Amino acid sequence: MIDIEKEILELTSEAKELPETMNMDRIRRRAKKRKRIHTFAVVGRSLAGVLVTMFLALFIAVNSSVSVARAFSDVPVIGTLSRNLVVRSDIKKALKHNKNLAAAFEEEGLTPVDMVDSGATGQMTVTVDSFYADELDLILCLKLDTKLDPDNSYFYMRDIQIIDLNTGDNVYQDTHCSMDYFDTIGKLQFTEFFWDRPCTDFEVRFNLWRPFDEVPYEDAVIDSFRFEFHDVEPSAAIHIPIDETFTAYGMNFHFTEIQAAGSMTKVFYDYPEGENITFHTFDLYITDENGNVISDEFQAFGSRMTGYDFFDENGKQHNCEILPSIFYDDCDSVSIHISTVFCTTHDPRFLKIDPENRTGTFEGKTFPIEVCDSSTTYSDYGLPSMPYYDTLEEKVFFVVPYDEEMPEFDGTIMPLTGGAPQCDGNVFPVATINGEKYLVIEYYKYNYDEDGCYYFVQQDDSETLRVNKSFKVNL
Secondary structure, eight states, X not given: OOOHHHHHHHHHTTOTXXXXXXXXXXXXXXXXXXXXXXXXXXXXXXXXXXXXXXXXXXXXXXXXOHHHHHHHTTSTTHHHHHHHHTSOHHHHHHHTTOGGGHHHHHHTOOEEXXXXXXXXXXXXXXXXEEEEEBSSXXXXXXXXXXXXXXXXXXXXXXXXXXXETTTOOBOBOOOOSOOEEEOSTTOOEEEEEEBSSOOSSEEEEEEEEXXXXXXXXXXXXXXXXXXXXXXXXXXXXXXXXXXXXXXXXXXXXXXXXXXXXXXXXXXXXXXXXXXXXXXXXXXXXXXXXXXXXXXXXXXXXXXXOOEEEEEOTTSXXXXXXXXXXXXXSOOSEEEEEEEEEEEEEBOXXXXXXXXXXXXXXXXXXXXXXXXXXXXXXGGGGTOOOOHHHHTOSSEEEEEEEOOXXXXXXXXXXXXXXXXXXXXXXXXXXXXXXXXXXXXXXXXXXXXXXXXXXXXXXXXXXXXXXXXXXXXXXXX
């Protein structure tokens, strides 16, 4: 509170030269003006304090409770603050391991929810904090709480299903490329669920398993969880059909489509076939019109997949490469670049084993062989054990007369079914029995071709080969 009389006395010293009447009027006017300014300042500071307090309260409430954030989301001004504030520090930490998702969440935003399931046994609690859905992917921000194994807190998420509640179909796309897991208890993390088609009403189901190296397979399941979602509006993806083909190292690469949404970009192509060569994958990236890289699989972080293969209804094999999204980049066209191809070559000669007739064939020569059951071991032939094959439960032994022209067989091929060579990690040994050399092969009893025969080849080490091919795609 201002003391008016004191103000008057202080101001009189400034106007001693003025006439007395003018002097007193001026003093009174200035004193009243100062009082008004002070009053406005006090009110302004008080109002600012209230606003700051309200803002801090809103910030704390929104950032600590997704239900509060959702309640405020439709309120003018405050709703905008609520939607912006919901990207909390713990979510930002989770995004550090999924940097490719940051643009989608900034553009579309996470939908806050508050779903908690204590599971079927009550040993664990899983919380769905928020989620994002588009045509290609469903992303859940999850947290696990449990008192189990606090010092070794990673649990695999398996047996995943996404059930369309309107049709009963399981639309989860099992790509067999990676397993999601909780690596830290109490930490939010993003988990991606690929689906064949988006849904508006669905249920996500999964089991949590212990680490496989700790318990037997049949005892690995700990608990089961379910979460229902309703009235979800997944963001649409763009579909760009393409028809581009190039040849590298005898393999034809035919690209058919690009699909892009907020979560990812998918590049589809036919599985490349080549004579005596097996394709594994390649390095692919996307640039804009100026040559700037806007999507590169090496930008992907954490457990994110880089691709998978699948078969269509006609049995034809196709591949899909997954990269960070190009959906939000402002460009009229992009270029697809393939820099290298990762593949394996193999010897075109093969050893054919016919277990029913007990014959082997190599380079047009047919000879009798010995077929033994799974009770046989390498030690029966004076050979050291091979750790890779010691783990086989259903196995079969083939003892084949050895020819000096034979290569070092270390893989198999299935020519009738079109199966590519598969390397098994060991070169099958040669034993000397009664002065004669024999090739001794231990293999999977059930892994034979359509004709019931086994085909063994020599497969070279996988290698990365330079390609440097590119083509333009108009968006």
